[in-house]
Amino acid sequence: xxxxxxxxxxxxxxxxxxxxxxxxxxxxxxxxxxxxxxxxxxxxxxxxxxxxxxxxxxxxxxxxxxxxxxxxxxxxxxxxxxxxxxxxxxxxxxxxxxxxxxxxxxxxxxxxxxxxxxxxxxxxxxxxxxxxxxxxxxxxxxxxxxxxxxxxxxxxxxxxxxxxxxxxxxxxxxxxxxxxxxxxxxxxxxxxxxxxxxxxxxxxxxxxxxxxxxxxxxxxxxxxxxxxxxxxxxxxxxxxxxxxxxxxxxxxxxxxxxxxxxxxxxxxxxxxxxxxxxxxxxxxxxxxxxxxxxxxxxxxxxxxxxxxxxxxxxxxxxxxxxxxxxxxxxxxxxxxxxxxxxxxxxxxxxxxxxxxxxxxxxxxxxxxxxxxxxx
Numbered sequence: 516x517x518x519x520x521x522x523x524x525x526x527x528x529x530x531x532x533x534x535x536x537x538x539x540x541x542x543x544x545x546x547x548x549x550x551x552x553x554x555x556x557x558x559x560x561x562x563x564x565x566x567x568x569x570x571x572x573x574x575x576x577x578x579x580x581x582x583x584x585x586x587x588x589x590x591x592x593x594x595x596x597x598x599x600x601x602x603x604x605x606x607x608x609x610x611x612x613x614x615x616x617x618x619x620x621x622x623x624x625x626x627x628x629x630x631x632x633x634x635x636x637x638x639x640x641x642x643x644x645x646x647x648x649x650x651x652x653x654x655x656x657x658x659x660x661x662x663x664x665x666x667x668x669x670x671x672x673x674x675x676x677x678x679x680x681x682x683x684x685x686x687x688x689x690x691x692x693x694x695x696x697x698x699x700x701x702x703x704x705x706x707x708x709x710x711x712x713x714x715x716x717x718x719x720x721x722x723x724x725x726x727x728x729x730x731x732x733x734x735x736x737x738x739x740x741x742x743x744x745x746x747x748x749x750x751x752x753x754x755x756x757x758x759x760x761x762x763x764x765x766x767x768x769x770x771x772x773x774x775x776x777x778x779x780x781x782x783x784x785x786x787x788x789x790x791x792x793x794x795x796x797x798x799x800x801x802x803x804x805x806x807x808x809x810x811x812x813x814x815x816x817x818x819x820x821x822x823x824x825x826x827x828x829x830x831x832x833x834x835x836x837x838x839x840x841x842x843x844x845x846x847x848x849x850x851x852x853x854x855x856x857x858x859x860x861x862x863x864x865x866x867x868x869x870x871x872x873x874x875x876x877x878x879x880x881x882x883x884x885x886x887x888x889x890x
Contacts, residue, residue, distance in 0.1 A: 572596040579646030581605040624667035649752040653712040664715030686738040689713040693847040700849035736807040740781035745879035761876045773838035776818035779850040783812040784867035798861040811852035812865035
């Protein structure tokens with residue numbers, strides 16, 4: 516390709532140039548870029564690097580790694596690929612247990628040069644991009660959400676294409692809007708979300724698919740339902756009530772829900788979510804009929820969840836104080852996901868339904884609470 520020929524020519528000149536020519540060589544190399552940001556010629560729009568298939572295991576970088584999903588995914592991937600092959604990154608200082616569990620590095624997705632250096636220096640082959648501001652938080656700071664969720668994504672896409680990475684970017688139930696079919700919601704339909712979070716996720720889906728077709732980027736995306744995890748506190752999402760209820764039920768036996776009792780949304784236990792992410796990343800390319808898939812496990816309302824929790828904790832008192840912003844968001848989202856394409860293409864199958872979810876969450880949070888009380 517012309518870029519490679521130019522680089523080869525510069526390198527050859529460097530070998531023939533005395534030491535006094537070092538500064539001009541530095542300038543020449545710095546100005547030669549191998550990135551979708553500057554490549555416009557069709558002949559230069561193909562990106563190749565050492566792919567993960569040429570090594571024993573992929574080398575994985577997870578951005579936004581201290582969020583709800585990053586730590587759990589790192590744990591799963593380290594068991595499969597080895598501790599040192601999975602690097603967590605974030606702009607926050609990690610807690611001690613995370614820092615000592617495996618490689619951690621500072622990474623700001625808005626710093627293109629920093630990201631590029633991390634990918635090159637660590638020979639990254641898989642990139643899992645979890646950095647994002649969630650729905651409710653995004654509505655309170657649209658400018659920051661736009662920067663993190665859109666500008667940050669552009670940096671990730673360019674670096675992934677430049678270095679031939681396999682890229683995973685999660686999407687969400689929030690990528691749909693009030694004009695979308697809600698029960699069930701198929702993979703392909705009208706979306707048109709009404710939150711900056713949802714808009715940014717539709718943008719991510721379309722940009723990823725564009726880079727796949729334009730540059731050959733191995734882009735993979737799952738639309739997550741509401742994710743329920745005992746490992747982390749709620750992080751500003753509309754479905755947070757489905758996590759908070761367990762903490763409040765165990766701690767004080769009272770829970771105030773900020774959504775209406777009949778608000779139905781698709782949900783999933785975190786173990787199913789993380790396994791689905793690994794499975795779609797490992798799926799052979801020829802099995803993927805699309806690049807963005809719905810995945811689902813169950814759908815329930817706050818009232819149905821409370822009733823299931825009360826089977827285990829009969830004294831739990833539930834009241835409702837509706838948050839108008841979160842309720843409006845939830846009312847525009849799917850009630851149930853059609854994930855038949857994921858099940859047919861790469862064999863997706865969930866393990867946790869509502870009873871198993873409730874029992875697992877109460878066991879986990881209850882044991883933590885008893886340990887805290889003993890201490």
